[in-house]
Amino acid sequence: QQQVRQSPQSLTVWEGETAILNCSYEDSTFNYFPWYQQFPGEGPALLISIRSVSDKKEDGRFTIFFNKREKKLSLHITDSQPGDSATYFCAANNMGYKLTFGTGTSLLVDP
Amino acid sequence: EAAVTQSPRNKVAVTGGKVTLSCNQTNNHNNMYWYRQDTGxxxxxxxxxxxxxxxEKGDIPDGYKASRPSQENFSLILxxxxPSQTSVYFCASGDAGGNTEVFFGKGTRLTVV
Known part of the structure; x- marks a missing residue:
């Protein structure tokens, strides 16, 4: 079963708009949520992360909003740029050895 | 900068053959991982x-073996x-404890014909 779910599967926004990528999880023991960005032909790379003690984490144009009660989080990319076009993975961990990844959202930013 | 190197980058194998994917990390990380990436x-x-x-076995270990002969090297063996093992395989490394950044290699595209 998919413990980490992402939506939408794909998203297209215009340059300058805000892209919103959604993620939900089932395991209440998850307490660390990184988002990874992947460009074609490359491996995923850490973009931004949040721990469950926080409800918001901001890094430049990228912001994670976290709702522990609903087991949901979202990644907001403001002022989207064509260079942000990539696949974004939400992941989760509970202090164990492994990360559990979602299925990813493919973002296209049209100039 | 953290470095994870995978070899080969591309591989075509025949059904029933043995395949070894190699991974080397220079991060001195304790944890290493093998993932496969498929659409959907x-x-x-x-x-x-x-x-x-x-x-250790992950979520989908059937048909795969792994070997960690040293801190730096981690191999995946088919x-x-x-043909169902046709995929893109990623190796990654990270510090012990789990809630830290994991660094990925560039991937190996494996095609089994």
Missing amino acids: HGLRLIHYSYGAGST ELAT
Whole structure:
């Protein structure tokens, strides 16, 4: 079963708009949520992360909003740029050895 | 900068053949991982290791073996390759404890014909 779910599967926004990528999880023991960005032909790379003690984490144009009660989080990319076009993975961990990844959202930013 | 190097980058194998994917990290990380990436499934964990000499089963270990002969090296072995194992494979490394950044290699595209 998919413990980490992402939506939408794909998203297209215009340059300058805000892209919103959604993620939900089932395991209440998850307490660390990184988002990874992947460009074609490359491996995923850490973009931004949040721990469950926080409800918001901001890094430049990228912001994670976290709702522990609903087991949901979202990644907001403001002022989207064509260079942000990539696949974004939400992941989760509970202090164990492994990360559990979602299925990813493919973002296209049209100039 | 953290470095994870995978070889080969591309591989074509025949059904029933043996395939070995290699991974080397220079980060001195304890944990290493093998994932496969398929459309619609995201990244799925095959095997992982928390130190030299250790290997653990991930979520989809069937048909795969792993070997961690040293801190730096972690191999994924397909003893009898099947077309269903056609995929992109990623190796990654990270510090012990889990809630830290994991660094990925560039991937190996494996095609089993």
